Amino acid sequence: MGSEHPGGLSSVHVLPWILVGLLFAVYSTVSVRLHQRMLTTGYDLGIFEQAVRSYAHGSAPVSALKGPGFSLLGDHFSPILASLAPFYRLFPSPVTLLIVQAVLLSIAALPLSRWAYRSHGRVAALVTGLGYGASWGIASAVGFDFHEVCYAVPLLAFSVTALGNRRWRAAAGWALPLLLVKEDLGLTVMAIGIYIAWKGSRRLGLALAFVGVAGTLLEMLVVIPAFNPSGSYAYSGSLLGAAGSQGGTLRSLLYLPMDLLTPQTKVITLVLLLAPTGFMALRSPLMLLALPTLGWRFLSENPAYWGTSYQYSAVLMPIIFGAFVHSLSRWAPDASLQNRRTLRATMTISSAFTLLLFPGFALSQVFDPLTWETPPRAAAAHRLMEKIPDDVTVAASNRLVPQLTNRCTVTLFGSPHTPLTADWIFVDTESPMGFPISVQEEAESLGQARKHGYRTVAQDDGFLLLHRSTA
Structure with missing residues (x-):
């Protein structure tokens, strides 16, 4: 044949x-x-x-x-x-x-x-x-x-x-x-x-x-x-x-x-x-x-x-x-x-x-030429992620989650399934997906998080990293 x-x-x-x-x-x-x-x-x-x-x-x-x-x-x-x-x-x-x-x-x-x-x-x-x-x-x-x-x-x-x-x-x-x-x-x-x-x-x-x-x-x-x-x-x-x-x-x-x-x-x-x-x-x-x-x-x-x-x-x-x-x-x-x-x-x-x-x-x-270009914002996100220790709990934006799941216990920020008990919060405030909550609800949730003891550790190019000490 x-x-x-x-x-x-x-x-x-x-x-x-x-x-x-x-x-x-x-x-x-x-x-x-x-x-x-x-x-x-x-x-x-x-x-x-x-x-x-x-x-x-x-x-x-x-x-x-x-x-x-x-x-x-x-x-x-x-x-x-x-x-x-x-x-x-x-x-x-x-x-x-x-x-x-x-x-x-x-x-x-x-x-x-x-x-x-x-x-x-x-x-x-x-x-x-x-x-x-x-x-x-x-x-x-x-x-x-x-x-x-x-x-x-x-x-x-x-x-x-x-x-x-x-x-x-x-x-x-x-x-x-x-x-x-x-x-x-x-x-x-x-x-x-x-x-x-x-x-x-x-x-x-x-x-x-x-x-x-x-x-x-x-x-x-x-x-x-x-x-x-x-x-x-x-x-x-x-x-x-x-x-x-x-x-x-x-x-x-x-x-x-x-x-x-x-x-x-x-x-x-x-x-x-x-x-x-x-x-x-x-x-x-x-x-x-x-x-x-x-x-x-x-x-x-x-x-x-x-x-x-x-x-x-x-x-x-x-x-x-x-x-x-x-x-x-x-x-x-x-x-x-x-x-x-x-x-x-x-x-x-x-x-x-x-x-x-x-x-x-x-x-x-x-x-597509864009496929071969890594957005400059990705470098900023990784710089902030380096501040997050291994084996901690993190509540993150949807697109940030899989960047952390190999070394941390990650939940989705704003998820109705999971109460906010994470040690860290890592969100993209510049390009939010609107999932699982709207952009306005996400901003309100960040405000509530600050009232409950979360403090800004770093922010860069629209990415925001918060931490709450459990000590």
Whole structure:
């Protein structure tokens, strides 16, 4: 299928790894530069670093940003994060999380591009690998901190590839660890099981579907509430959907189609999901695997789930590009001139959409000169941070939090979850985010802090450092 290389390696083996290396370089560059430019946040990079730091020191995944002694297992069920502990123990930095995320997201291109190469050759591998790698769902995840779903992306890529090649046991094996990534992914495991039962081994598929549903119910109804101080699953309201909150089961069912497609943001997201494949992904039954994620997102009351921002679409990208490769299989590349023309047209359309969408999302920052310039204010912030000792408690602005979480116990200044008991306060008064409190409320809170014994230690270029002695 591919030309031979020295040592007996063929292009089908080499090219996918080259794509993985290229994507890793881009992902790690963008995310690390965002952190160095102080554009990462406590919500969410700081939260995950606190959990991983706890695992690295042999304790439960506690995040002070979520509340005093709050275990992240009471927020989302993501024990797979414990696998980061050895790496973090060696390199205790938020950059470790960002690098691991870059590795995981880039490795997903391996099975997809290899499958495309074996099916349709080098061009198909390039279009698929780069299409997935430059897709806006992956770009949005890379551009926004670290998230546990980065583990799900390669697992889904390998599972979908196995499904497309009718390797049912391998598909099930790659799908099962999704239950350790996040509680809602059990529904995707269920969908993979249903697909296997439909297309291949009924017994294996039904067993996998049962495990997926049972895992999600167990995690949402038992495990997470057991770790949550409220004794409940905090996101049940969101997952029940907007229709469910409007009163009445019959009314909810009647409004269900409308809730899936309104407001217009949801339709735009659907179009943008399918556009990079030239809408060819719709021709593959593998697209059914995307329904659980699309369902809970579009039925949710949370508008953040509906659009193209954040990490929520990352898990859909390996499914969509797997469906894309699968859909191409109906045109054998050597069968006829018409088939070859159809394949070339499809590849061209897919590449055109990828190029068209690329500038609007985070990965395009690699070509932005500002990416390579560290703002002068960052130096001022680090000068003030050097005055904060290790292993103390700090209440900080959202973008300052992940600059300190590797060596201090950090809370979010103004957070309603955490009373102000920190030894230090470190805030950005020149460029406040307005989260979790407004700019005016932040100024008022600083005034109250001074009344309760906090004194100014230093201020520079809009950054303010306060300290309260506990002696």
